[in-house]
Amino acid sequence: MKLEDSHISLAHGNGGRFMRELIDEVFARHLSNDTLDTNADSVALSLPGERIMFTTDGFTVQPLEFPGGSIGSLAVHGTTNDLAVAGADPLFLSLNAFIEEGVEVALLERIVADLGRAATETGVRVAAGDTKVLPRGQGGGIYLATTGIGVYRHPGVLAMNEIRAGDVMLVSGPIGDHGIAVMLAREQFGLRGDIRSDAASVLPLTRALRAVPGVRFMRDPTRGGLVSVAHEIARATGLEITLDEPSIPVRPAVTTVCDMLGYDPFYLACEGRVVAVVAPDAAAEALRAWKALPGGGDASVIGEMRALVHGGRVLLKTELGGLRILEELEDDPLPRIC
Amino acid sequence: MRSSPQAPSGAHRLLARRVVLTGHVQGVGFRPHVYRLAVARGLTGWVQNRMGAVHALVEGPEEAVSRFLREVVEQAPPLSDPHLSEAVETAPEGGGSFTILESDAGSDVSIFVPADTSVCPDCLREMRDPGDRRYRYPFINCTQCGPRYTLIEAMPYDRANTTMAGFPLCEACRREYEDPSNRRFHAEPVACPDCGPSLRFARQGKTVIAQTEPALAATAAALKAGDIVAVRGIGGYHLVCDARNEASVQRLRQRKHRPDKPFAVLVPEAGVDGLDGVRALARVSARAARALSMPHRPIVLMPRREDAELAASVAPGLGVLGLFLPYSPLHVLLLDAIGGPLVATSANPSGEPVLTTPAEIEERLSGVADAVLHHDRPIARPADDPVLREIAGTVVPLRLGRGNAPVELSLPFALEKNALALGAQMKATVTLAFGNRAVISPHIGEMEAARSLQVLEDVSRSLQSLYGAPAGVLLCDAHPGYTTHRWARNQGLPVVPILHHHAHASALAAEYPDAVGNWLVFTWDGVGMGTDGTLWGGDVLWGRPGNWRRVARFRPFRLTGGDRAGREPWRSAAALCWAVGRDFHNTPDGGEIARRAWDKGINTQETTAAGRIFDAAACLVIGRTHVSFEAQAPMLLETLSEGIEGQATPLPISCGESGLLEVDWAPLLDPLNDRRRSEGERAAGFHASMAQVVPDLARALARQFPFGQIGLTGGVFQNARLVREILNRAVGLEAPLRMHRHVPCNDAGISFGQVVEYAARARGEDG
Numbered sequence A: 001m002k003l004e005d006s007h008i009s010l011a012h013g014n015g016g017r018f019m020r021e022l023i024d025e026v027f028a029r030h031l032s033n034d035t036l037d038t039n040a041d042s043v044a045l046s047l048p049g050e051r052i053m054f055t056t057d058g059f060t061v062q063p064l065e066f067p068g069g070s071i072g073s074l075a076v077h078g079t080t081n082d083l084a085v086a087g088a089d090p091l092f093l094s095l096n097a098f099i100e101e102g103v104e105v106a107l108l109e110r111i112v113a114d115l116g117r118a119a120t121e122t123g124v125r126v127a128a129g130d131t132k133v134l135p136r137g138q139g140g141g142i143y144l145a146t147t148g149i150g151v152y153r154h155p156g157v158l159a160m161n162e163i164r165a166g167d168v169m170l171v172s173g174p175i176g177d178h179g180i181a182v183m184l185a186r187e188q189f190g191l192r193g194d195i196r197s198d199a200a201s202v203l204p205l206t207r208a209l210r211a212v213p214g215v216r217f218m219r220d221p222t223r224g225g226l227v228s229v230a231h232e233i234a235r236a237t238g239l240e241i242t243l244d245e246p247s248i249p250v251r252p253a254v255t256t257v258c259d260m261l262g263y264d265p266f267y268l269a270c271e272g273r274v275v276a277v278v279a280p281d282a283a284a285e286a287l288r289a290w291k292a293l294p295g296g297g298d299a300s301v302i303g304e305m306r307a308l309v310h311g312g313r314v315l316l317k318t319e320l321g322g323l324r325i326l327e328e329l330e331d332d333p334l335p336r337i338c
Numbered sequence B: 001m002r003s004s005p006q007a008p009s010g011a012h013r014l015l016a017r018r019v020v021l022t023g024h025v026q027g028v029g030f031r032p033h034v035y036r037l038a039v040a041r042g043l044t045g046w047v048q049n050r051m052g053a054v055h056a057l058v059e060g061p062e063e064a065v066s067r068f069l070r071e072v073v074e075q076a077p078p079l080s081d082p083h084l085s086e087a088v089e090t091a092p093e094g095g096g097s098f099t100i101l102e103s104d105a106g107s108d109v110s111i112f113v114p115a116d117t118s119v120c121p122d123c124l125r126e127m128r129d130p131g132d133r134r135y136r137y138p139f140i141n142c143t144q145c146g147p148r149y150t151l152i153e154a155m156p157y158d159r160a161n162t163t164m165a166g167f168p169l170c171e172a173c174r175r176e177y178e179d180p181s182n183r184r185f186h187a188e189p190v191a192c193p194d195c196g197p198s199l200r201f202a203r204q205g206k207t208v209i210a211q212t213e214p215a216l217a218a219t220a221a222a223l224k225a226g227d228i229v230a231v232r233g234i235g236g237y238h239l240v241c242d243a244r245n246e247a248s249v250q251r252l253r254q255r256k257h258r259p260d261k262p263f264a265v266l267v268p269e270a271g272v273d274g275l276d277g278v279r280a281l282a283r284v285s286a287r288a289a290r291a292l293s294m295p296h297r298p299i300v301l302m303p304r305r306e307d308a309e310l311a312a313s314v315a316p317g318l319g320v321l322g323l324f325l326p327y328s329p330l331h332v333l334l335l336d337a338i339g340g341p342l343v344a345t346s347a348n349p350s351g352e353p354v355l356t357t358p359a360e361i362e363e364r365l366s367g368v369a370d371a372v373l374h375h376d377r378p379i380a381r382p383a384d385d386p387v388l389r390e391i392a393g394t395v396v397p398l399r400l401g402r403g404n405a406p407v408e409l410s411l412p413f414a415l416e417k418n419a420l421a422l423g424a425q426m427k428a429t430v431t432l433a434f435g436n437r438a439v440i441s442p443h444i445g446e447m448e449a450a451r452s453l454q455v456l457e458d459v460s461r462s463l464q465s466l467y468g469a470p471a472g473v474l475l476c477d478a479h480p481g482y483t484t485h486r487w488a489r490n491q492g493l494p495v496v497p498i499l500h501h502h503a504h505a506s507a508l509a510a511e512y513p514d515a516v517g518n519w520l521v522f523t524w525d526g527v528g529m530g531t532d533g534t535l536w537g538g539d540v541l542w543g544r545p546g547n548w549r550r551v552a553r554f555r556p557f558r559l560t561g562g563d564r565a566g567r568e569p570w571r572s573a574a575a576l577c578w579a580v581g582r583d584f585h586n587t588p589d590g591g592e593i594a595r596r597a598w599d600k601g602i603n604t605q606e607t608t609a610a611g612r613i614f615d616a617a618a619c620l621v622i623g624r625t626h627v628s629f630e631a632q633a634p635m636l637l638e639t640l641s642e643g644i645e646g647q648a649t650p651l652p653i654s655c656g657e658s659g660l661l662e663v664d665w666a667p668l669l670d671p672l673n674d675r676r677r678s679e680g681e682r683a684a685g686f687h688a689s690m691a692q693v694v695p696d697l698a699r700a701l702a703r704q705f706p707f708g709q710i711g712l713t714g715g716v717f718q719n720a721r722l723v724r725e726i727l728n729r730a731v732g733l734e735a736p737l738r739m740h741r742h743v744p745c746n747d748a749g750i751s752f753g754q755v756v757e758y759a760a761r762a763r764g765e766d767g
């Protein structure tokens, strides 16, 4: 800790010496790389490829730190995962930090360090950044926004309109860990036990599928979880998606918490999983590729696309053989049982 | 009835009248009836089906014509319910005979879709006569019996518009079909072994036996050996097994993943009135006996006899049995062969509509049935068996289905726009309303199931086309999470959401068109969304359709776990205990997570639901934390209370926030937990306490909210013990107590209530 103050004040956002110190001592120190120049107005990037991919994302997670990650690592994984599932290798990030007056500098530093570590592990460099300080009460401690640039590296075309009836859906690992871990941390449940966020880079997973012909489309099931991805696909393709409940990997601890709280894990956010749609004859190979990776052991074929029966829908084939409608996520689902 | 000006009288004067008969005149042998009467009176002219109404011209001596007009209604066939809506004098046409004209698919909308009816005594006699050409034929029928709704694909009701269109009549059948003096004259599904449907017995998807008689024999042999056989019937398949074979019934439970929900039992006819077999299993009141023998042969819930010879797992832990008599010739033949009761439960994964096609059975139930008895008469749309129960001296429907649906009721006000009401999330039905008519579909299913939505779409479409009444507005429950609410919003039609309990109350009110003054309606069920966005279910509404006001409720409590509360009574018990600062120990593993969620209000909703108070009581008395079907816990509690006098614990009524009277359930907890008393005493006491709430609240509300009648609606009032206690305790109240008679008090009645509520509001806006 090199800053004089232990807490962020409005002075850290006024463009003067305090701000200079904040950037140097916290941001530059943890994020430095050969491209980042905190004195320049702009930087030149050299991009090794034809198809440049570009994305942006904002991060407002509460609490700022949770088992398995923090808003810092999330700001890297969230944006680079969006590039990765689109078939790209992420290369550069920009970072905007909105810090609320009164935030502990030590906390900020942990988060920025986390961000730096995640960037290094993922192989991206933070190439530009900005910080703002918000008056007390006008922010959730820290908000981050990252913009990512990458180059397309997938050998074929990845798009929803590549999806055909008969294609199958795979997921790379257990779902719901992130959603439950963050919720338990936010509500200070103080549960012993080990539900950790799955927040991680999915780049190894998406890269592994580059060798598999017949991959149609990939997406990371973040907000709204698996069901929201399935609904997007159903809407865009006009196909019906049947998910097979027993095949969907969910950790027992997550199931227990969901059962107790009345949540459905299929709607919970993940931050380190990939949903892929592949041609039926590519499923086995895709599964093998994922299972060979560390953390890919629970990868599974979880559903299939069928020609429209009664309008694009997402269905769940239950453990007991029933076929249940999975409706689109609602903000605050109310019980329906009369 | 319009009538032409009186002409000078004279017995020999020739007279011609154009007659229109409406009401239930289709699929009931009405045209032959008109024909026979006209010929018998020496009249000439014609008769014709015109989209639901029967039109006729009768010509002859004035006296004979008058007699015809009287007798055509007085001597109408038993299944019909005609109304002579026109008899206008017209110019004689001078034809030499009386003829039946081809049906005319005109644009008249007074259509009545006929319902399925059990095999009649005449057909039964033929079926059992070795000399008859339909001896042992499982598809025998006539104008007075047989399938109707489940095989009609379009109106008017003619063979070409039914699923029998693919079975061309043989010479012998054609002669009967075309002979106006024959009882099969224009019996649209008429068939015989030579030209009609046949049976096919299959194991593991492979046809083993393709002839009717050997297929029947193989089925009987399989059932006797303890196998589970899926049998295609009138409105869908049943899963059938020997009801006295405990191992078979248990196997069926395991394979169907249905551990507890009672199975209906098909009982052979025996004795003078056919009910001796039923009497050996249950205590049959005179009312229940009449209900069992009604033409559509419903399932009737009756108190089980201690010595009933049935497998224990037919209805585990429950004091009532659902029994019914065979209604199709196929069921009669099967029961004849077995000579004892058979479990006959809808063939479907739990909560879904009954399956109707061989392909669905192969795909969805291959692991459940050992064998299948198929037939090849297609089922146009599913109809589950209807269920009735005697509650406090009245036999009321709990489920609408084969033979008692489509149910038609009159609306108090005529609609400007045809409306299609989509019902609730559970026990869904749809109601199509046009003019002042409301047609309620058979039971569809739980809307969470994908197939329920498909069937709901199909039934909605076919009702609109059968009745020639395309909907101009859709009515759905106000709950935004209901499947039908979301579906309605995607149909491109105006949508009017109706609050769940407004629909319950309006459905009840519409059953009593002569009621005077306001209603005070107790709406007790699971949960439904209320005006304030909280979940109602233990409330009192005051007013009338189109204008309800919530005037009292149970003290609200907070439930965790969302929809899971319906299957986990411990959540309700915990909610009540936690709300008053008591401990609750009977939580499952992980219960401390729920407790913390309850403290913090995570996924926790406020409700007044009386159904959940019953769940809580069942959990506290029996210790049952989880159930396998909704309402199981209250049913167990009701059974426990049987034959035991209950002591009511008075529940205080106070004036809560916003002027609502509030009943506090808290004093129930001590007696429910009182281990010094037996489970039965505690169950009986709880019923008494809940029942006492009705007269107590009615008295407390009477001054400020005057009412002409008190209504009871919502699934909680399927509890016969509760209703009986209420009636006993309501003696001395000035206003009469009203319950449902034609429409179930549970959510199956919601679609009808939505229509009533909408019609009342639409009228309110006009005037």
Ligand SMILES: [Fe+3]
Binding pocket: A338, B500, B504, B525, B526, B527, B528, B714, B715, B746, B747
């Ligand atoms: Fe209800």
Ligand SMILES: [Mg+2]
Binding pocket: A057, A078, A079, A082, A222
């Ligand atoms: Mg994103």
Ligand SMILES: [Zn+2]
Binding pocket: B119, B120, B121, B122, B123, B124, B140, B141, B142, B143, B144, B145, B146
């Ligand atoms: Zn008959």
Ligand SMILES: [Zn+2]
Binding pocket: B169, B170, B171, B172, B173, B174, B191, B192, B193, B194, B195, B196
């Ligand atoms: Zn024939």
